[in-house]
Amino acid sequence: MERYDYLIVGAGLFGAVFAHEAKLAGKRCLVIDKRAHRGGNIYCEDVEGIRVHKYGAHIFHTDNKDVWDYVNRLVEFNRYTNSPLAYYEGKLYNLPFNMNTFYQLWGVKTPAEAKAKIAEQRKAYEFISEPANLEEQALKLCGKDIYTCLIKGYTEKQWGRPATELPAFIIKRVPFRFIFDNNYFNDAYQGIPKGGYNVLIDALLEGIEVRLDTNYFENREAWDAMADKILFTGCIDEFFNYQCGRLEYRSLRFDHRHLDIEDYQGNAVVNYTAGDVPYTRVIEHKHFEYGTQPTTVITYEYPDTFAPGKEPYYPVNDARNSEIFKSYRELAVSRENVLFGGRLAQYTYADMDDTVAAALALAKQQFC
Known part of the structure; x- marks a missing residue:
């Protein structure tokens, strides 16, 4: 049986950054993921040259220059600026509030x-x-x-x-801008990888063994025996077999449509803010990369209740779930050979730059 220094459960952004740093430190890693693709929720599917954000819109933005320099050493970013619109009862409004x-x-x-x-x-x-x-x-x-x-x-x-x-x-505050500026983020750095996020993930995982369609929990003991340490990036309550209770999430459902027209809405993201419209936003993917393709792909994004088999997106950080997560965090500390990282293992909503920074911090702790 092959041996590895690290088994990394999850080929998303956190796992890929950690694996990249582990390889640079001379460690032998195996990355496994239950999905049929790398990249977790930032995976992009190519549809006639349009990179479709399969799990919702992802815009890389940060005020952390170290993180920005890190990802730009791996891939080149375009100048995309997030400027969503809101649609309410037949009218369009610019966001954020300005x-x-x-x-x-x-x-x-x-x-x-x-x-x-x-x-x-x-x-x-x-x-x-x-x-x-x-x-x-x-x-x-x-x-x-x-x-x-x-x-x-x-x-x-x-x-x-x-x-x-x-x-x-x-809602702790409502940010108002008293200037004519539709840039949603205040961060100094912002963009989309040229060629989509798969380019970034491929660069991070270059030279590292990755096995897809592989569910850690279906053969857990065998996987654990293959490595000295494990980095787990999945749901922390599932790792501990829900012994402290199930953590709550909100999920999302996506309806992707390939349209035989050049442009559907003229903007990457339009939020639908009326309660009687069942979806929360429509994403038109070609606009993330200034696409000029003759067709377009749009996605209707629907909020959804979370249940086993659905993807957990947003933690429900109320008092009950915070207490449950605290119990799991205490259990995690006792597992000396297991590291926990990423939004699911930390039961948090994390932007991509925070995810990169957290993975780099964990790698520094392990390898320096």
Whole structure:
């Protein structure tokens, strides 16, 4: 039986970065993944030259220059800037909330006019001293129009429950920009790998043995015996056989459509914020890479309840689940030969730059 220094369970971004660093440190690694492809949720499928983000839109953005330099040593990034639109009752609004949004809502043309309008809208909810739920918090922060048109329906669809049943802390603040700037992120660095995310994953895993369509849990003892240490990037509750309870997630469902037209919506991402529209957004993938193909691919993204067999996307970080995860984290500390990393093993929502940084930090801890 072959022996490895590290068995890495999961060929997503966290596992790929760690495997890359392990190889540079002279370690022998085996990466396994239950899916038929590498890359986890950043995997892209090629459809007539269009890189389709199979598991939802992914835009790499960061203010961490070390992380940006790291990924750019591996692949070249384009200049894509995330500037989503919101569709509500037949009208389009720019996101994030900026002077374009305020003009579209109220016709105001100056920052002073916009600030006055927001103050006027907030004034109606001054009586709310301690918001009891997300709806009260949002109304107190931004007033009725922004909440009704751009927050309420989208948020309720995403979480699968009324805003009055969601905790207030989900919206700690509502960022307003009093400039005409549609760049969604404030980070200094932003883009999409030229050729899609598969190029990045392939560069990270170059020269490393990868076995796909391989479920760790179907032959766990045999896999454990093949390596000195294991990096596990899957669901931490599944690793411990749910002995402290099942962690809750929200899932997503995707409806991909290849259309025989050149352009469907003229933008990569359009959010549908009305509650009576079942999907939360439509993604048009060619715009991530400024594509000029004669056809296009769009994806309707639907929020979904999580159940076994579905992909877990968003942790439900309420008090109950936080306590359950705390129990699993304590169990994880006792497993000296097992490392836990990535969004599922850490029960967190993590942007790609945070994922890269966390994998690099774990690698430094192991190899330096």
